[in-house]
Structure formats: structure tokens, C-alpha cells
Amino acid sequence: xxxxxxxxxxxxxxxxxxxxxxxxxxxxxxxxxxxxxxxxxxxxxxxxxxxxxxxxxxxxxxxxxxxxxxxxxxxxxxxxxxxxxxxxxxxxxxxxxxxxxxxxxxxxxxxxxxxxxxxxxxxxxxxxxxxxxxxxxxxxxxxxxxxxxxxxxxxxxxxxxxxxxxxxxxxxxxxxxxxxxxxxxxxxxxxxxxxxxxxxxxxxxxxxxxxxxxxxxxxxxxxxxxxxxxxxxxxxxxxx
Amino acid sequence: xxxxxxxxxxxxxxxxxxxxxxxxxxxxxxxxxxxxxxxxxxxxxxxxxxxxxxxxxxxxxxxxxxxxxxxxxxxxxxxxxxxxxxxxxxxxxxxxxxxxxxxxxxxxxxxxxxxxxxxxxxxxxxxxxxxxxxxxxxxxxxxxxxxxxxxxxxxxxxxxxxxxxxxxxxxxxxxxxxxxxxxxxxxxxxxxxxxxxxxxxxxxxxxxxxxxxxxxxxxxxxxxxxxxxxxxxxxxxxxxxxxxxxxxxxxxxxxxxxxxxxxxxxxxxxxxxxxxxxxxxxxxxxxxxxxxxxxxxxxxxxxxxxxxxxx
Numbered sequence: 001x002x003x004x005x006x007x008x009x010x011x012x013x014x015x016x017x018x019x020x021x022x023x024x025x026x027x028x029x030x031x032x033x034x035x036x037x038x039x040x041x042x043x044x045x046x047x048x049x050x051x052x053x054x055x056x057x058x059x060x061x062x063x064x065x066x067x068x069x070x071x072x073x074x075x076x077x078x079x080x081x082x083x084x085x086x087x088x089x090x091x092x093x094x095x096x097x098x099x100x101x102x103x104x105x106x107x108x109x110x111x112x113x114x115x116x117x118x119x120x121x122x123x124x125x126x127x128x129x130x131x132x133x134x135x136x137x138x139x140x141x142x143x144x145x146x147x148x149x150x151x152x153x154x155x156x157x158x159x160x161x162x163x164x165x166x167x168x169x170x171x172x173x174x175x176x177x178x179x180x181x182x183x184x185x186x187x188x189x190x191x192x193x194x195x196x197x198x199x200x201x202x203x204x205x206x207x208x209x210x211x212x213x214x215x216x217x218x219x220x221x222x223x224x225x226x227x228x229x230x231x232x233x234x235x236x237x238x239x240x
Numbered sequence: 241x242x243x244x245x246x247x248x249x250x251x252x253x254x255x256x257x258x259x260x261x262x263x264x265x266x267x268x269x270x271x272x273x274x275x276x277x278x279x280x281x282x283x284x285x286x287x288x289x290x291x292x293x294x295x296x297x298x299x300x301x302x303x304x305x306x307x308x309x310x311x312x313x314x315x316x317x318x319x320x321x322x323x324x325x326x327x328x329x330x331x332x333x334x335x336x337x338x339x340x341x342x343x344x345x346x347x348x349x350x351x352x353x354x355x356x357x358x359x360x361x362x363x364x365x366x367x368x369x370x371x372x373x374x375x376x377x378x379x380x381x382x383x384x385x386x387x388x389x390x391x392x393x394x395x396x397x398x399x400x401x402x403x404x405x406x407x408x409x410x411x412x413x414x415x416x417x418x419x420x421x422x423x424x425x426x427x428x429x430x431x432x433x434x435x436x437x438x439x440x441x442x443x444x445x446x447x448x449x450x451x452x453x454x455x456x457x458x459x460x461x462x463x464x465x466x467x468x469x470x471x472x473x474x475x476x477x478x479x480x481x482x483x484x485x486x487x488x489x490x491x492x493x494x495x496x497x498x499x500x501x502x503x504x505x506x507x508x509x510x511x512x513x514x515x516x517x518x519x520x521x522x523x524x525x526x527x528x529x530x531x532x533x534x535x536x537x538x539x540x541x542x543x544x545x546x547x548x549x550x551x
Contacts, residue, residue, distance in 0.1 A: 003349050003353060006349070007345065075336030079336070080337070080389075084350065084353050084354070
């Protein structure tokens with residue numbers, strides 16, 4: 001599996017689209033929306049939006065593992081891999097691992113930008129916990145990406161991925177605080193996996209312990225995505 | 241059918257064995273009770289028109305498709321087992337290559353997943369990729385990509401190499417280089433099976449040609465044996481401005497071909513054809529009588545099969 005992980009990592013690091021979504025865009029939006037508008041210069045907003053944008057990059061990068069897999073299937077690369085001794089399950093595991101590894105630098109860079117440009121200062125444990133939670137917490141979204149990649153038609157994969165990235169991050173309060181949403185949307189937000197994902201790190205960033213309830217909801221979503229992805233895998237693996 | 245066709249002695253150790261294999265896609269019977277045995281060290285061409293079932297047969301040999309009926313054995317084991325053991329390398333018609341990687345990186349990866357891989361230099365040399373090793377796969381031409389796919393099939397130094405229409409999209413130069421590499425590989429005692437619809441390629445490169453049509457084997461033997469099996473003969477002459485009218489109705493004639501001013505009549509009864517030709521036309525220029533080409537044999541074999549089917 002390791003050689004394939006290496007190959008996948010090389011592909012990702014040379015993929016401009018992937019780097020744009022996971023690194024360039026989150027940093028650019030972070031710097032933009034913390035420098036203009038009424039909340040510009042607010043220390044709390046600089047911290048809040050740092051978590052939002054680092055989380056968005058991680059989310060986008062994790063979800064795109066499924067898109068990559070769908071592309072590999074349509075170009076026939078997965079068929080090619082099937083006639084090597086590498087088992088299909090390891091191909092999938094390597095693909096997800098590669099995306100998980102590749103989002104880590106992007107995540108750190110958003111934090112570096114926050115510390116460098118807006119002077120965000122946190123305790124060492126906070127930085128470690130925050131980056132760790134944003135990183136590990138992105139795994140359920142990789143499973144969501146796989147579920148979409150397996151079950152959606154090649155044409156609808158793109159729009160669904162887009163909804164996954166933007167819709168869910170918006171709903172989770174990663175672009176605007178959930179408290180500014182109208183009532184119904186707030187209620188929906190509190191069910192969304194992205195809200196609980198980001199809230200773990202918001203708690204840490206504002207000096208609180210991450211809530212067990214957030215972790216529990218995220219794990220439940222992860223289990224659901226895993227089941228759907230597994231069903232999709234069983235259905236499509238034969239057609240490779 | 242198969243019983244009237246000379247079969248080469250089937251070697252003691254078989255590399256591939258298909259026994260009464262059938263595979264349907266909905267209503268379409270892509271492979272129909274196909275029997276085939278390929279010995280270790282043989283180079284065999286699977287020759288057939290498009291839609292004859294070549295790719296489906298190969299898909300079952302590689303474990304990509306499961307047969308509806310019958311058994312497929314490779315080195316006496318299931319296809320999935322030999323693929324997992326790294327004993328098979330294959331070049332598929334629709335096998336794609338990932339973007340963003342260099343040729344050398346892709347080959348290094350392929351080598352790493354096989355237990356007894358070939359040295360990188362050897363892979364590059366046989367596939368004719370020495371000068372392209374540092375290139376990104378997505379920047380290559382169609383023919384060059386085809387060579388990369390060939391390199392991937394080779395990298396594991398497999399005992400059996402299966403190639404589905406390997407030279408499609410290659411220019412003359414690439415094609416020549418490809419077959420030179422292939423012969424070097426086969427000379428080491430490796431087993432090689434390739435599907436093609438190019439008759440010359442099958443005739444020139446394979447020890448044995450297996451003709452497939454409508455999902456089953458209609459002939460198997462060397463190129464020369466297959467030509468003989470078609471029996472019929474070819475009567476050719478110069479048209480010299482005379483009409484084509486009536487040629488198809490001559491006794492024995494199965495097919496009329498015109499190349500410029502030259503006419504080729506494929507016939508089952510050359511004596512009757514020539515006698516009738518002279519009787520009707522008085523004189524014909526440059527009359528020639530010859531044996532069938534591999535192509536004539538091929539056409540005859542597939543036609544006979546269709547006639548048998550509809551009878």
C-alpha cells in the first residue's frame with residue numbers, strides 16, 4: 001500500500017485544482033474577510049474565521065478523495081490496478097490516506113497566516129489540539145466523498161462535491177457564525193456534521209475543552225458515511 | 241469447425257485453460273461455449289473481427305469478469321489467485337493512466353507491487369521508453385502512452401503477458417519497436433497472448449493463431465495451417481475494361497474482389513470457375529490461380545460459421 005500512497009501523494013501535490021481548493025483559497029479568503037467588513041480587526045473574528053477556513057480547506061481536500069476515485073474509475077486506471085497484485089481495498093485506503101496527508105500542510109498554513117498577519121496567539125496545547133482536531137475530524141468527510149464518488153453518476157459527482165464543500169461548510173458556520181443565521185437554518189446547522197466538526201476547534205481556540213457531544217455527533221455521521229461508502233464500494237468494485 | 245482444423249499439440253504444461261466458457265451481457269452472448277488451451281511458453285494470437293468476444297475472453301482470463309458457465313484456469317489456479325500472486329501482466333484496451341506522474345515514477349510503482357519485478361532499465365528498454373522516463377504521462381502522445389501501458393504490463397516480469405489490441409494507435413515505428421521488445425520477452429520462455437484484428441500481425445508474430453468469431457473458436461493453428469484450412473482457391477485476372485456483370489454467378493465463386501483493373505474471385509471449385517469464365521468471356525488476360533491468403537481463410541472461416549449458425 002505504501003508505494004501507492006506515495007504515487008497518490010505525488011499526484012495530489014502536482015494537482016493545481018486540489019492545491020487551489022485546499023490551500024490558496026482558504027488562505028486568500030481568510031486574509032480577505034479578516035481585513036474588510038465590519039468585523040475586520042476583531043481578534044475574536046480572526047480566531048473564529050481561522051478555524052473556519054482551515055476547516056474548509058481540510059473538508060474540501062478530504063471530500064475530493066472520492067472525486068479522485070471516480071475520475072480514476074472513468075479513465076480506466078482502477079481497471080489497470082485491478083490486474084496488479086494490489087487489492088482494491090488498499091487502493092481505496094491509499095487514496096483516502098493520501099488526501100488526509102495532503103491537507104495537513106494547508107491546515108497549518110492557514111494557522112500560520114492567522115498568527116503572522118493578525119497576530120493570533122494561542123497556547124501550544126491549543127495549537128496542537130486545534131490542528132489535530134481539524135485534521136482527524138476531516139476523515140468523515142473523506143468517507144462522504146467516497147460515498148458520493150461511488151454512488152453518483154460521473155456527471156453529478158462534480159456538483160455534489162461542490163455542494164459537499166460549500167453547502168456543508170456554510171451550514172456549519174465556517175463562513176459566517178451560526179448565531180447570525182435565521183431560526184430554521186440555525187436548527188439545521190446544529191445537526192450538520194460540519195458544525196460539530198468546527199465547534200470542536202472553536203471550543204479549543206477560545207480556551208474551552210472540546211465537547212463530547214460534538215465528537216459524538218461527528219462519529220455518528222462518520223458511521224453513516226462509512227456504511228454508505230461501503231455499500232457503494234461493494235456495488236462498484238465488481239464493475240472496475 | 242474446430243474438429244476439421246488442425247490443432248497444434250497442446251503442451252504438457254498449460255498456462256491458460258478455458259473450458260466451455262460462456263458469458264452473456266443481457267441478451268448478447270459475447271462468449272459462447274469457448275474452449276481454449278494455451279501452453280507455457282507459447283505466443284498465441286487471438287484473431288477475430290470486432291465484437292467477436294476477444295476482450296470479454298481476456299477479461300475472464302484476468303478475473304475482471306466472471307464467466308456465466310464453464311471454468312477459467314490460469315496456471316491451474318483461478319485468475320484472481322494468479323493476479324494476486326503477480327504472475328500475470330496485462331495491457332487492456334481501456335486501461336487508463338493517472339495524470340500528474342512521470343513515466344519513471346509510474347514504473348517504479350508498478351515494480352514495487354510485484355514480487356519478482358524486472359529491473360527498471362530492462363522495462364524501459366523493452367518498452368522503448370528510455371528517452372521518455374522523465375516525462376509526465378499526461379504530456380505523452382497516444383502511441384507513447386500505449387508504450388507506457390506496455391511497460392506497466394511488463395514491470396512485474398510476469399510469467400504470462402496478455403495484451404488486448406496492443407498496437408492500436410501506434411505508428412509504424414512504434415509498432416516495429418513494440419514487436420521487437422515482445423519477441424525478446426517471449427524468447428525467455430514467457431507465455432504471450434495477444435488479441436488483434438490485424439491478420440499480418442497475427443501471422444508474423446504468433447506461433448499459433450486462434451480464430452474467434454461470434455464468441456467461439458473456429459480455427460486454431462499456425463498461419464500456414466489456417467490458410468490451408470480455408471481450402472478454396474483464388475482466380476484472378478485483368479478486367480481490361482470488360483464488365484463485372486455475371487462474375488458472382490459463376491460456378492464455385494464465393495466472393496468477388498476488385499482492385500483497380502484486377503479481379504480476384506474466391507472460389508470453391510477453381511476448375512469450374514475458370515471453365516465458365518473462358519466460356520462466357522472468350523478470353524481473359526493475365527489469368528492466375530493461387531492459394532488463399534490468410535485474409536481469405538479468415539473470411540471463409542467466419543462466413544462458414546455464420547452460415548452454420550443460420551442453417
